[in-house]
Amino acid sequence: MKEFELIRRYFTEQIVKRKDVYLGIGDDCALVTPGERQHIAVTTDTLVAGVHFPLNTSPRAIGHKSIAVNLSDLAAMGAEPSWVSLALTLPDIDENWIKEFCLGVFDLCEFYNVQLIGGDTTQGPLSITVTAQGQIPFEQHISRSGAKAGEWLYVTGEIGGAALALQHIQGKVKVAAKYQQEIQKRLDFPIARVLAGQALRKYATSAIDLSDGLVADLAHICHASGVGANIVLDALPLPAALSDTVGIDAAYDIALEGGDDYELLFSVTEDNRVGMETALANTGNKITCIGQLNGSGKITTTLNKKAVNIKVQSYQHFSDTPPNK
Amino acid sequence: MKEFELIRRYFTEQIVKRKDVYLGIGDDCALVTPGERQHIAVTTDTLVAGVHFPLNTSPRAIGHKSIAVNLSDLAAMGAEPSWVSLALTLPDIDENWIKEFCLGVFDLCEFYNVQLIGGDTTQGPLSITVTAQGQIPFEQHISRSGAKAGEWLYVTGEIGGAALALQHIQGKVKVAAKYQQEIQKRLDFPIARVLAGQALRKYATSAIDLSDGLVADLAHICHASGVGANIVLDALPLPAALSDTVGIDAAYDIALEGGDDYELLFSVTEDNRVGMETALANTGNKITCIGQLNGSGKITTTLNKKAVNIKVQSYQHFSDTPPNK
Known part of the structure; x- marks a missing residue:
């Protein structure tokens, strides 16, 4: 249980507290309250060690990148980032690694006022899956399909x-x-x-x-x-x-x-x-x-x-x- | 590219088309439109081969279980399940495996009218991370914290x-x-x-x-x-x-x-x-x-x-x- 407490402490020590997060980390689900007349944009990206980043990448960079690649998808739709869920699979618990990883995650979350609302921590080969969500007023999103010849x-x-x-x-x-x-x-x-x-x-x-x-x-x-x-x-x-x-x-x-x-x-x-x-x-x-x-x-x-x-x-x-x- | 087309075909062949999915799989993000006065419940669970299921588990069972464990978290909050995102990490492409896995996923999604709105497919040791989302009318969720002595x-x-x-x-x-x-x-x-x-x-x-x-x-x-x-x-x-x-x-x-x-x-x-x-x-x-x-x-x-x-x-x-x- 000590290891769990350790992870929990790091992941709940975030500064961002959004008003639209009704219930954050700690229950079976998080509860969020989207703004009126907003679409929710949802994107998921996985980073696997040795495939999406070199094995000797610093944990801080891995944390940053796992959030950044998802915020980038939100950006490409024109969404304002709001919430992220983080699934972290680790071969073993290394307190220093987790601390540095969280720095990478939270520096970016704080910069964009994004709140970590949940996730999962499991044992296995190192990989990170993030689901990021953002908000876009109705009819204002940018898709891949709207381009025309001459533009x-x-x-x-x-x-x-x-x-x-x-x-x-x-x-x-x-x-x-x-x-x-x-x-x-x-x-x-x-x-x-x-x-x-x-x-x-x-x-x-x-x-x-x-x-x-x-x-x-x-x-x-x-x-x-x-x-x-x-x-x-x-x-x-x-x-x-x-x-x-x-x-x-x-x-x-x-x-x-x-x-x-x-x-x-x-x-x-x-x-x-x-x-x-x-x-x-x-x-x-x-x-x-x-x-x-x-x-x-x-x-x-x-x-x-x-x-x-x-x-x-x-x-x-x-x-x-x-x-x- | 052939392999990708294969996966894409299986994952886009779902029957469920929810009216609140404004834009499904295929762009940088999916776009959904929550109902009025609803909280969105968000949960994420990872299943790692050999940790969360025995290595010889059938792909159909793995597909079923990866969705079911997340719907179960939504159920525990009292949420109506709506959308899932699926991140699948596979050691290699096996068409029959993917077909069976998708049967497990979609049988359950169809039963509960849940739409797959996105995800990621990557190469690496077998693991599945699902983020499931559901809707709950304001003030009607069930948390872990409301129990009292005598109940x-x-x-x-x-x-x-x-x-x-x-x-x-x-x-x-x-x-x-x-x-x-x-x-x-x-x-x-x-x-x-x-x-x-x-x-x-x-x-x-x-x-x-x-x-x-x-x-x-x-x-x-x-x-x-x-x-x-x-x-x-x-x-x-x-x-x-x-x-x-x-x-x-x-x-x-x-x-x-x-x-x-x-x-x-x-x-x-x-x-x-x-x-x-x-x-x-x-x-x-x-x-x-x-x-x-x-x-x-x-x-x-x-x-x-x-x-x-x-x-x-x-x-x-x-x-x-x-x-x-």
Whole structure:
């Protein structure tokens, strides 16, 4: 029982107390009270050690990432994050590990005023499943299916940094010392674009978060919306570390293929570009127009206004060799 | 990609289409629309292979159980189940396994009109995390903390059957052939007392579902409510298979200590006994009064109206030897 008390203490020591949580951790269920005329957005993501993060990832980073990847899904719908449930499977109890893990979880929850309302702790190989819930006023959500040919394609932040960090850890590339800390942070402490997502409610016709990679996630939008897209490679917002490490051509490949950036990819009509750019600037998010949607049903790329072929094989689960095993 | 399509096909082939699901599986989040003046009850439970079910459990039973244990938590609050999210971690893709697993999941979802609204499929050691959500009209939930001294303690169904099945599988006892199928079913296909839970909203002062064992779960009610309790051993509703296999004394121990029955344990005032018994009879649930709450702060047992000592060590995670590894 001592071990349970330990975990319970850490998980109930959160600062956030939302008014819409009627009953928090400690009973058979939590009870929450959604606002009037709000949809509840629900998303679930699992992180498995050795598959979704390298085995030597710090517990604080694991805690942060398990929340961030779910808040990122809420952001991509335009939802305001409200509540999370956390299922933690641990091989054994290590007080220091749990303490650090909770720091990662709660730093993020406090920043976004998200309350942990429940979960489960079980024994087994390390993995974390989080269900995050947010609220969106009726008719204001952003789906993957609303994009139309002719609209412009944007991303927040920079892309390819997380994939570069992973390749560095795997020994495939050698990132210069001056970049290592920054690049590691992109992989371990991704930023969920929560405020950007909410600001986009009025402007974006479609949105998705970049977890599988630019081409793979763009393909989801194209498929759901029935459109094609052209990506302007010269326009891609790449971290300096990326092109400095692998050269510009390989940098494009990594930016197209690499996952785990958790930036938002979204589409906007010509008429809404200025309004959107102003709204996003107010949230402190850098955005870049990286291409345009069309009716081709395919994803193409151009460089210096000339077509170039992409040879991208995006990450998928159940491949023979998981990326970071 | 083929494997993903396979999983997607099975998981989107559900029959249930609830009107309060605004957007189901297929986007970054699902969107649901709770009813007016309803609390949302949220619960999460993880099942790990070899810890929460024996490794040779059928996929259909695993699917059933992963949903049932969560619906059971909703039942214990008096909630009407509405939506589930399912995170499935699999060592590899086996089409037949997934098909059978989905049968177990969807049979139960269809029975209770619960819609699968999302989840995640990842590669790793077999485990399943389900987050289930239900709805309860304001002020009608049943918590663990409302019990008072003098009230009566009831359970639904029979208890000890699941623990007996586990002991049989582990070779600790030998259940007679005529009982084996029935007993195995109690372990593999537990019944969540969903209708009983909703019927109890008006009558029960506290409730919990029996997952950890009668004494352990009663201790949660006693702790949360600040009461003690006496269990009348002669009154315990035991399956015939239990006493026939191990004798009556050991049967009491197993009924007190064994988990996984997923029956409801609840308290009722003297004035509400008749009303509650009528309401529960209408839901087709057998109930049994097994004792009374008191102010002692302790859990005691009596047999033939004489006090007997209990030597119960209830299951807990993170013991050195998980029960069915």
